[in-house]
Amino acid sequence: MNFFRSQNFKISVFRINALAWGIFFLMLLIIGRLFYVQILGNEYYFNLGLDQRSIVKDIKPERGRIYAIVNDESSELYPLAVNQVYYEISVDPSKITRPQNVADIFSQALEISDPVEQSKILDKLKKENRFYELIAKDVPLEKVEPIKASLEQLRFDINKEKSEKEQIKDLSGLGVNFVKNVLRYYPDKEIGAHILGFLGYDEQGLDRVGKYGLEGYFENILSGSEGQVKGEADVAGRLLSGDDGQAAENGADIILTIDRTVQYAACRALEKSVAQHEAKSGTVIIMETATGAILAMCNYPSFDPNNYSQVDSADVYNNWAVYHNYEPGSVMKAISMAIAIDQGKVTPNTLYNDEGEVKFAGGYVVKNSDLKAHGMVDMKEVLASSLNTGIIFATSEVNNKIFEDYIKKFGFGESMGLDISQDSRGDISSLAKSGDIFRATASYGQGITVTPLQMVSAFNTIANRGEMMKPYIVSQVNYPDGHQEVYQPEKIRRVIEASTASQLSAMLVHVVDTGHSKRAGVEGYYVAGKTGTAQVADTATGQYHVNKTIHNFVGFAPNENPKFTMLTKLDYPTSAAFAESTVAPLFGEIAKFLLEYYQVAPNR
DSSP states (O other), rough: HHHHHHHHHHHHHHHOOOOOOHHHHHHHHHHHHHIIIIITTTHHHHHHHHHHHHEEEEEEOOOOEEESSSSSSSOEEEEEEEEEEEEEEOOOGGGGGGGHHHHHHHHHHHOOOHHHHHHHHHHHHTTTOOOOEEEEEEEEHHHHHHHHHHHHHHHHHHTTTOOGGGOOOHHHTTTTTEEEEEEEETTTTTTTHHHHOEEEOOOOSSSSEEEEEHHHHHHHHHHOOOOEEEEETTTOOEEEEEEEEEEBBBOEEEEEEEEEEHHHHHHHHHHHHHHHTSEEEEEEEEEEEEOOOOEEEEESSSSOOTTTTTOOOOOGGHHHHOOOOOOGGGHHHHHHHHHHHTTTTTTTTEEEEOSEEOOTTTSOOOTTTTOOOOOEEHHHHHHHOOOHHHHHHHHSSSSSHHHHHHHHHTTTTTTOOOOOOOOOBBBOOGSSSHHHHHHOOOOOOOBBOOOHHHHHHHHHHHTTTEEEEBBBOEEEEEEETEEEEOOOOEEEEEEEEEEHHHHHHHHHHHHHSSTTTTTOOOTTTTTTEEEEEEEEEEETTEEEEEEEEEEEEEEEEEEEESEEEEEEEEEEEHHHHOOOGTHHHHHHHHHHHHHHHTTTTOOO
């Protein structure tokens, strides 16, 4: 038995020694590892830990604002597109202890009166197994503040029933969270929406970018450049401090030539006229004659860029003032007459025996719109009575290529270079074809297409004594570094002689005084202008629609020293057959306002 005890003792000592040596080597390994980590690998592991705690946070720049001038007598600016703080409100239902109270606060502040919608909010608050439920997006600050105040009172009431350790310290502890967002806001809503465009989502649906109008055209200038900050984060991933990165560069502010007072008056008058004459749509453009500055640009129907998705069709986003290509009809007779006079082919007193029709090779016959022969008439009467045959006579001796060149010099068939998206070219390609019929039909506004901006610019050239001004809508760009880019009026070219422009202006006054445009006149002033009732081509058949027309009137006032040039246009009106009953009175209404607004002294 002693032998076995001795053997067991030896085995135990061996095991103890083995365990001791094992522990020794393990400790040695740990010490070695610690030595490596703390001494030899100190820099590596320090940087590794720093990287794990570091985050890079993007800094969003502030988008540039867009302004109009308030009125003609003030340098004060009116904000058309600004940045406004909105909030996203969400809840953590697992923390909500009084769902009915919280639901009542939301319903009252968010003005939710529908019991069904109120019930939906309450249902979200009662989902105790959920940690996130969205209550509302894009909530303005004026609604958030009363919500916070009411919730703070609720938190105070709840805390009265709790011990000091159980106290709810903030609104997130109550289960309500507010996330701040800066979004685009358009104070005038649908007024001028086509000028501005809107801020929508990119193709990936992630970032907001400018769409249409100035927002789209000047996206790079308005958006600025993102910055970044790199720093240390806490356990929740929130930035504690930042000492490295690049500052964001805010977008530039844009100041327009638009007069907000004029814009508002013109757009409201257009809206009323579209409704009165049961038209599909309409356009008004007002240009300062001497400079080419756009004072107003309206389209109706319009849309609210704050809620741009709430439209029946994306077609409403299109700025028809610069985008719509249409056959202008008889307003083109003023341009054609200017060409004939400038070429010395006719004078205002040149006589013509109107037989009611003109025949061309190939069997083409052109008649007057009233299907009548007017006998011996001069060129003043050709414009006043809007005779197709008369304007064909006036331009018949003008070489077709020269006629085409004049049309191009007036700005047709090319972009006007306006700093806005969708600036279209129109189509005058028919003038390059051989045959007098193409020049003849173009002379009274058929077979070619123009844009409203091109048309008002061409008339502005006549009003400006033959010199064409470049249309512009941006007067100044203010960059965040203090640099300013100022836009000045720009003469493009002389199109017709000043004497030609003066003769034609007098003829256009005669049109308003005695012709189809009487309702465009303003008592006490010489107003010059011309109507056009244009047929609409059916693209499917190549024929003209029987019951669709476009009415437009283009003119300027006062005749001797024009302050403004204006186009008024209605698409497919149904209340009257001719422009003299629709767009002529619309022009007269707005012209009367403008002459009074600019305090232009009567000249007759």
